[in-house]
Amino acid sequence: MEQFELRQIKNLLDINCTELIMESKKEGFRFLKRLINDYKNGTNTFNKPGEFLYGVFNKKGLLIAIGGINKDSFSTNKQIGRLRRFYVSKDYRRKGVGRSLVTRILKDASEHYEIIVLYTDTEHANKFYTSLGFIKDNSVLKSTHYLNL
Template sequence: MLRPLRPDGGASRAAIRIERIVTLPEGIEDLAADALGDGQRMLQVLCEDWHAGTLRFDGWGDALFAAHLGTALVGLCGLTRDPYLPDEVVGRVRRLYVLRAARRAGVGRALVQAVAEQAVGCGYPRLRVRAPVAAFAFYESCGFLRAVGEKAATHVRPLPAPAA
């Protein structure tokens, strides 16, 4: 059963903790079950890929971030080199999911910010994502622009050059 994290359904932004992870975190099964209940298979696929060794977010330019509120895992988001542009070094936002009970509390935005900061550090000139229509407004509020003429992407976010 999903319970709101505050009486108004939100969570304190100050309580969000984002960490880069190198193993699947405790609570991934519950988060994946929440995603399935929301009609999303992305975390089930993430777990399958992880266990098969096909995607562990451990290559050059890759990272996986977990969001916690207190001790609870409430979100995940990854970064990889975009596999749909093999001739171009561009970052791709992968598997962003936020627990339904933790939405509208800044968790997704904090995860995207962590991915963007990592992408800048890797020297990616931009990030790309293929988002469902329901997430278009969210990505646009995070600085992404609608992709025009982009293969396998709905949105693109230009990034600043890394600091020298």
């Protein structure tokens, strides 16, 4: 089994995200490009209290997965966090990489939030998140799933 390193990303601009962004764009996802743009312009740098950005790196040091948590900007409830910009490279799916990443994010999030929400529009992601205990429900604005911590 291949070795992976999961670590908090302190400065996204120090990480080579090019391959992961290109792969995600080929799959029709634009949110990793948005992640970089938001980070560069300071809109979202995952540096407020309770916000974290994590990456998973393969044994060659390449970024193979990324995901973060922010306070939910669509809610006034400060106890709601939003899982954001979550992506796992196709070659590393179904190998525990995504599960490890979500587990680590939720562990850190539990110190700051009571509820975690997310938005997805793919059936594969729906199955993944529900397997982790998320409930499919859109009662929280601009979300499709939630998890009570």
